[in-house]
Amino acid sequence: MSRGNTRQRIQDVALELFAEQGYEKTSLREIAEQLGVTKAALYYHFKTKEDLVSSIFQDLAVGPVDELIAWAEENRPTTLETKLEILRRYSARLSQSASVFRFMHENQAALRELSIGDQMKSRIFSLLNLIKDSDAPLADQVRCASALFTMHSTLFVLEGAAGGPDEKRKAALEVAEELVTSAHHGGDA
Amino acid sequence: MSRGNTRQRIQDVALELFAEQGYEKTSLREIAEQLGVTKAALYYHFKTKEDLVSSIFQDLAVGPVDELIAWAEENRPTTLETKLEILRRYSARLSQSASVFRFMHENQAALRELSIGDQMKSRIFSLLNLIKDSDAPLADQVRCASALFTMHSTLFVLEGAAGGPDEKRKAALEVAEELVTSAHHGGDA
Amino acid sequence: MSRGNTRQRIQDVALELFAEQGYEKTSLREIAEQLGVTKAALYYHFKTKEDLVSSIFQDLAVGPVDELIAWAEENRPTTLETKLEILRRYSARLSQSASVFRFMHENQAALRELSIGDQMKSRIFSLLNLIKDSDAPLADQVRCASALFTMHSTLFVLEGAAGGPDEKRKAALEVAEELVTSAHHGGDA
């Protein structure tokens, strides 16, 4: 039945548990139990716990974001329209891999000393630098950072408010576009 | 030698380590060692590790935010000017207790199952509800949430960018005010 | 209000908790808390935890049993009637200090390495030796031991059966008398 897709199944279950309970609170025993295999089996597929979590990020977050960055770099110089397209594409990535990003957001302390933490951080900085202008007034830089964070946060905030996940995503994107546009104008004017 | 200020010293050192390394990665042994006391001494002052972290939040975050909420509730109905004043006061609180809020932000997964996690969450929701209008369009609600998150995030993002902490705080406040104002107008128009 | 009777109050509360939860499971903190005093206060009245439990036994078990043994030794040689009187008196002691004896019975392992354990053991052996005849057949010796244990056990067994505590005590005494009488006859015949 399971033919070589074990690796994938481990990642799936692990992500689910990591997102639910946090990285540190989720033990390999738990993951193995939920899969119906032995802890040792996990070690056949992944060298360490860190290796497991890294592979998840690599596939679901680092890779996609790298593609986005590559695309943006091909489209230099970065016009406002390009910036807005970055936001749109990023928003799409975000909702595709919502649980990884949620996990990242809620476990920053735990991820900080994992190499993957730095990797993600540098990607997001790259993205931010594509959107904002380093010479712009501080407030404009905040606007751009805020644009990114707004899309992140909306993934798991506003539970109370009406609207399905996709409506919320669109609203967040709208606000983000507005913020970046405003920062861009700020630079222009 | 120590004159009744031990409790306070424990809280200080604990917060420092919690913020630096994360809640789960910081052991009571470490805190005790840094203080030059025994683990058991910590247990004389705090019933559990959770109790310790809770007391820190209570003093530095829950208390101050409660005061702010109380003030806001005395000034009903909430005009735009009141909302902006809430932002200003919140921004001040935030920078006074920056490390607690940073800690909170980076350890959401760990705090989730601590009672203090729920407490903080409910406070922030209260604040959000004072600022936003539940009947407003979704985008406006996102604007208000974003205003809060912007002030939070700016505490520990934009390391690269120029400007001292206070300038960043002011810039964040400016953006937050803008977002809330925009959401308010949105409701009006 | 409390004038020098603190010692007594400590003993009372301690016995209650020891009997309820066992010796090892009952901490001095617990005793102090229930009394509304500090652990350190207990140490003013009793040198150690062992000292506390010993004092309780001394007052409620060792002393009374010693009196009984003294009485029996004054009434040598030990006729059957004397033996039966020993049983009656012992039965009375037992129900007066039921909780100490129950505690003793259920915590033999814990008491074994406390000096008071040996003390109690030697008292009960003395009592047994007054009742049984060392030259008698083994079965008769068992009868006499059984007589004592019957009275002990009935203190906290037969919860299901009808009858108030005093009726049970009388029934136990009756059976005990029978056993000792039978052992005595056995020696005679």
Added chain:
Amino acid sequence: MSRGNTRQRIQDVALELFAEQGYEKTSLREIAEQLGVTKAALYYHFKTKEDLVSSIFQDLAVGPVDELIAWAEENRPTTLETKLEILRRYSARLSQSASVFRFMHENQAALRELSIGDQMKSRIFSLLNLIKDSDAPLADQVRCASALFTMHSTLFVLEGAAGGPDEKRKAALEVAEELVTSAHHGGDA
């Protein structure tokens, strides 16, 4: 080196130490040390300390007694001869697993809050109910309880008296039979 019998070896050493020192005074460290393994090895085989002690009881006490109860229930209605046979079989079980029963007897307080405590208690009650008649006079009920306790106690009392363990066992059985017979006649007459 060790061939799958580790689990058994742990149980053996644990029982020995539990019986010698009591449940609470015996730490897992001690058990592990005596076996020449790590504490963690114990946890591979038994989920908790309670689980370890339970497994010992299950194998050596609960199981055998359950068989005895099952046998007795097949031989309803319970004649006097059946009752005596129960005593004989129980006596045999008792001396086969003497240390478990001794341990049980001396650690009642500790076992009380372990699920295995309740289990054993209910077994002994079942046994008692097979032997005694609930409508009989209280004294007869005491006789039957006493029969059981006599066999229990003789396992570790009467150290001073002459006779090997098997002679003591037989003497105890004799007295127990007598008590139950007497209680049975009491009901008849």
Added chain:
DNA sequence: CATGAATGAGGATTCATTCAT
């Protein structure tokens, strides 16, 4: 591919006890 068995390091917590005030 995977398991069974084990380890070493470390976690939070509890306890009896002490002593200066």
Added chain:
DNA sequence: CATGAATGAATCCTCATTCAT
């Protein structure tokens, strides 16, 4: 008489990891 503050030693237990089979 009693407390507040602290200690040292021990407790049970969990975890990531390893390795022979």
